[in-house]
Amino acid sequence: MCGIAGFWDLDAKERAVRQRTGLAMAAAIAHRGPDSDGFWDAPAADAASASAPVLVHRRLSILDLSPEGAQPMASPSGRYVIVFNGEIYNFQDLRGDLEALGVRFRGRSDTEVLLAAVEAWGLNRTLQKIAGMFAFALWDRQARHLHFARDRLGKKPLYIGRMTVSGIVFGSELKALCAHPSFAPDLSREGVRLYTRYGYVPAPHTIYQDTLTLPPGCRMMIEEADLPARADVPLTAKIEPYWSLPRVIEDARLRDMPRSEDEALSGFSDLLGRAVSERMVSDVPLGAFLSGGIDSSLVTAMMQARSARPVKTYTIGFHEAGFDEAAYARDVAAHLGTEHHELYLSPEAAREVIPALPSMYDEPFADISAIPTYLVSKFAREDVTVALSGDGGDELMGGYNRHLTGRAIWRAVRKVPAPLRGSVAALIRMLPPHVWDRLNPRHPQFGERLYKLASVLPMGSQDEIYRRLLSVCADPAGLLTQGYGSGSEPPTPLFSALAQLSGPGFSGLGFAERMMAGDALHYLPNDVLVKVDRASMAASLEARAPLLDHRLFEYVWGLPGEMKLHTDPAGGEVQGKWLLRRLLAQHVPAALFERPKQGFSIPVAEWLRGPLRDWMGDLLADETLRRDGIFNPVAVAGIRDAHLRGEGRHAATLWMLLMFQAWRQRSGTNCKSN
Numbered sequence: 195m196c197g198i199a200g201f202w203d204l205d206a207k208e209r210a211v212r213q214r215t216g217l218a219m220a221a222a223i224a225h226r227g228p229d230s231d232g233f234w235d236a237p238a239a240d241a242a243s244a245s246a247p248v249l250v251h252r253r254l255s256i257l258d259l260s261p262e263g264a265q266p267m268a269s270p271s272g273r274y275v276i277v278f279n280g281e282i283y284n285f286q287d288l289r290g291d292l293e294a295l296g297v298r299f300r301g302r303s304d305t306e307v308l309l310a311a312v313e314a315w316g317l318n319r320t321l322q323k324i325a326g327m328f329a330f331a332l333w334d335r336q337a338r339h340l341h342f343a344r345d346r347l348g349k350k351p352l353y354i355g356r357m358t359v360s361g362i363v364f365g366s367e368l369k370a371l372c373a374h375p376s377f378a379p380d381l382s383r384e385g386v387r388l389y390t391r392y393g394y395v396p397a398p399h400t401i402y403q404d405t406l407t408l409p410p411g412c413r414m415m416i417e418e419a420d421l422p423a424r425a426d427v428p429l430t431a432k433i434e435p436y437w438s439l440p441r442v443i444e445d446a447r448l449r450d451m452p453r454s455e456d457e458a459l460s461g462f463s464d465l466l467g468r469a470v471s472e473r474m475v476s477d478v479p480l481g482a483f484l485s486g487g488i489d490s491s492l493v494t495a496m497m498q499a500r501s502a503r504p505v506k507t508y509t510i511g512f513h514e515a516g517f518d519e520a521a522y523a524r525d526v527a528a529h530l531g532t533e534h535h536e537l538y539l540s541p542e543a544a545r546e547v548i549p550a551l552p553s554m555y556d557e558p559f560a561d562i563s564a565i566p567t568y569l570v571s572k573f574a575r576e577d578v579t580v581a582l583s584g585d586g587g588d589e590l591m592g593g594y595n596r597h598l599t600g601r602a603i604w605r606a607v608r609k610v611p612a613p614l615r616g617s618v619a620a621l622i623r624m625l626p627p628h629v630w631d632r633l634n635p636r637h638p639q640f641g642e643r644l645y646k647l648a649s650v651l652p653m654g655s656q657d658e659i660y661r662r663l664l665s666v667c668a669d670p671a672g673l674l675t676q677g678y679g680s681g682s683e684p685p686t687p688l689f690s691a692l693a694q695l696s697g698p699g700f701s702g703l704g705f706a707e708r709m710m711a712g713d714a715l716h717y718l719p720n721d722v723l724v725k726v727d728r729a730s731m732a733a734s735l736e737a738r739a740p741l742l743d744h745r746l747f748e749y750v751w752g753l754p755g756e757m758k759l760h761t762d763p764a765g766g767e768v769q770g771k772w773l774l775r776r777l778l779a780q781h782v783p784a785a786l787f788e789r790p791k792q793g794f795s796i797p798v799a800e801w802l803r804g805p806l807r808d809w810m811g812d813l814l815a816d817e818t819l820r821r822d823g824i825f826n827p828v829a830v831a832g833i834r835d836a837h838l839r840g841e842g843r844h845a846a847t848l849w850m851l852l853m854f855q856a857w858r859q860r861s862g863t864n865c866k867s868n
Contacts, residue, residue, distance in 0.1 A: 196254055196265070197226030197731070198277040198352075199370035200331055202247035202340055203361030204421055209235060212248050215374060220250040222373040223366055226279075226731045227252025234266035234275055236335070245418060247333055247340050251277045256580060256736060259477050262301025269309040270297075273336050278305045279366055280328030280350045281738065283472035288323060317341060321413065321436045325472075325745060327738070329408070331364060340416040346437040346744040347586075348397070348410030348719025351727055354429060355405030361421050362429070367728070368556035371405065379861070380404075383677075384684040385557075386824060386854075390670035393560030393850045396686045396720040398430055401557040406430055409687060410719045411437035437744070439715055440694040446752035447702070455776075458757050462773050465749055469740035470496040473582055480580035481506030483570055483737075484532070486522025488774050488787050489584025489593070493740055495530055495781035497582060504533040508574040508581065510566060511538040512796065525786050537573050544569065544796055545805065551853065552861075554732045558854040560666060560846070561725050562798045568729035575735045585726060586741035589714040590750055592759040592770040595646075596663045597706045601768075603647065604656055604705050619648040626840050627799070645843040656705050657692060660712060666850045673829050673851075688716035707755050714747070799845035803838060810834065810848065813855040822858065825851060 199219040206212050212235055220231045230253045236246035251265040268275050282288070285304035288311055293299070297310050304326075311320040312332065327349035332341040342364065344352050354364045357376040364371070371377050385401040397407035406429055408414060414432045452458035474480065474497060482494045484507040497505045507527050511520025520536055527534035547565045552558075554568065574581045588594050625633075627641025634640040649668060653659040662668060671679035694700070695708050703711075730737040740746075750758065753773075760772035769775070778787060802810055812818075814834055819827040830851060837844040 196277075196279045197223035197252040197366040197370070198250070198279045198329065198331060199223060199363075199365035199373075200247055200249040200277065201357070201361055201363040201374055202245075202416065202421060203357060203363075203376065204245055204418070205360040206248075209238070216248040216250040219363075219365060219370045219373045220252050222369045223252055225734055226366055227254045228734050229253045229255045230264065232265050232277075234268075234277075246335075246338075247331075249275060249277045249331060249333060254579070254734060254736060256281070256476055256478055260301060263303035263305065265305060267303075267305050267309060269313050271313060273334065274309055274312055275333045275335065276305065276309055276330055278308060278328065278330040279352075280326055280330075280345065281473075281736075282308055282324050282326040282328065283469070283475075283743075284323075284325045286475075317343075317413075318436065325743065327742075329366065338418060341413065342408055342416075343413040343436070344408045344410055346411040347714065347723070347742050347747070349723050349727070349739065349742060351724070352408045353400065353405060354408060354414070355400075355402065356423055356429065359423055362416060368400065368402070368405070369553075372556075378404075386678050387670055387674065387683050388686065389558055389560075389854065390667050390673055390850065391665050391683065392720070393666040393846070393853075394721050394724060395557055396688065396716060398433060398687075399684065404429070406433075409433065409435075411435055411439075439711060439747070440691055440700075442748050443695070443700065443703075443711060443751045446748060447700075449752045451752055451754060455757060455773075458753050459773055459776055461749060462746070463777055465743070465746050466492075466740060466777070467496055467500075469743035469746060470582070471500055473738040473740050474500060476580050478579040479506070479577060480582070481508060481574055481578040482532075482582045483507075483574065483584070484509050484523045484527060484534070485584070486519045486524075486526050486787070487584065488771055488778055489587030489741060490523075491526045491584075491782055491787055492587075492774055492778045493582050493584050494526070494532060495778065496740075498530045498532060499781070504531055506574075506578055507532040507534045508570055509534075509536050510570045510573060511536060512544070512566075513538065513540070522786070522789070526782055529782055529786060535573070535577070537569075539569060541796075541801070541805070545801065548806075548809075548856075550732075552857040552859075555724070555728050555857075558850075558857040559724065559728075560850040560853045561721055562796055562846075562849055564725050564729055565796055567725055568732055571730040571733040571735045571737070575733045578735070580736045580738060581730070582738050582740060583726065584741060585722060585737075585739040586718070587771060587774055589710055589718045590741055590747060590758075591772070591774050592706055592710055593774075594709075594713065594770075596660070597709055597759060598768045598770050599647075600656075600659070600663075600705045600709055603650060604659060607651060607653060607659070619651040622648040623842060627843050628840070641843070656708070657689065660692075660709050661689075663709075664712075664717060666846050673825055673847075675823055675826055678824050679826075686716065688712055691715050704755060706759055710758070798849055799837070802845060802848055803840075807838070810852060813852050813859070814848075818855070822855075824858075825854075 216233050232251040234249040249266045266275050266277050282304040285307040289307045292310050327345045329344045329350040329352035353368055355371050357363055358378050363374045363377050372379055380403045382403045385395045385399050389395045395401050397409040400407055412433050412435050484490050484494050509520050509523040544565050630641030630644050650659045650662050692712055726737050757773055760769050814830055816827040819825050833844045836842050
């Protein structure tokens, strides 16, 4: 795992300045690769060296710890130079194929295999062959093209932005771009509106103007003519997909399906077993995150079955009721025989992370579970450099509550007249979430879920319901000043993809499966994987997710929906992750994992009424909001005061506002409104 950065600037001709700038960009992301750094500039003898890109790299040594694995790395012929972040999990198979073609290797790294593959097969074919998590920049010295690519599901990040006059700048994190003196971090109104709705900025947008996130499964090629800021073609027009989930889903429906559930389970088990085995290849110590839930328990069980010694497992616990799963993880670890490590944290220890979040994420980012994700990563990093996680199971097999209840909600919405739906929602909101929690103590965070139901009752279509379920704020324009809230909300790739999923080729997809696809396209890469990448890399830990193997996604989308979301024929109850549950039951007794989904979160609502109240008051003060001119002080004061009185459900919206204000406060003069 590493960090990459660089720039291509037609005006930067002094080699000493180019090197100083490149190394400053690398230093900004040193946490992603604390072991060493690397720099590449075109040789002085190259006649076009002054107009070639600079590539820099920070290394977290995982495979081939020798200098042969160092980057930037050149291909055997010298035509290509690469900076690469991630892991190619099938690199050993590809290496064998290349050796059969006569290719000889100097070291044992996957980066060297990737370069050899590009030379032998070309970039397009190589992208189809490789399996893993990655983001890279590849300079073709012969064609003078700079190529960018990102893995299919968006596990590794890549930001690309324009400089003020004559070039582009790129990096694994926005802080690397900000380290370039010619990068102008001007606030994007579109980014602000999208953030206010979702609590994150979805790709290809970012919080800065003229800066994009390369979307998952996409590549981009930059030529010299694209560099001037006055170039006619915007950077977004250069994005090309090489993998498409809607196409995967359509193709999967044309394949022969397994004839029985046992056959489907066998195929799924084989694919997941291979994915786990590939992700256990490491030249440094590795372990696993274990929450005690279905996904992490299954990954850990399959690791233990393939390990000659006890797997190191890590979990953190909290003392607040309804937010702690450490006891479940302890029981699963004991059954599997792992070397389990557990750390209970005080609320004070968790709150100490909050000031670091703006720097950790570079953009405003409002997923509160970033805090425990960072803390468990930091805890694991005391012993290991690589940790496997259970991320991806919810999107793969239908694990979110919206997948389980969406169909029933939609049926209820269609049957009940609109005025009555509003009345039911109002009745739910008459009691605050914590009161509903006390009325139904067997279901963790019951009040939060009931309030989500109330929020979607007035919706008139499946897509409206889904967007509302994803939204932190139902009405972003109502919270923003006229300068930021006016105009239509920028489009996101999510709803164009959902439109594809509504076409004639997808007529058999139900509401739940469309939401699962939407989550894989939108929520997973823009929230979950951003959270995990920044939190783990802030601790210099590599996180690997076997359930996010694209081959698993392609296989599962060829299965009937009933093998993901299973309906009990007796009681009619819908149960998600059906194949995952059946496979886990082969390793762990069902009593250890069959319970309501809880999630990995902390009690932010209570904190905002207690120890974080003054902090909230400072960041959301009327005079501060008026000075910034982004959020409407009257609207913000209304929800802040209602929350303090215990009325309604406002914690998520307030946290979204606070994370923006904390990020903006930290950015200072580096973030300019226009």
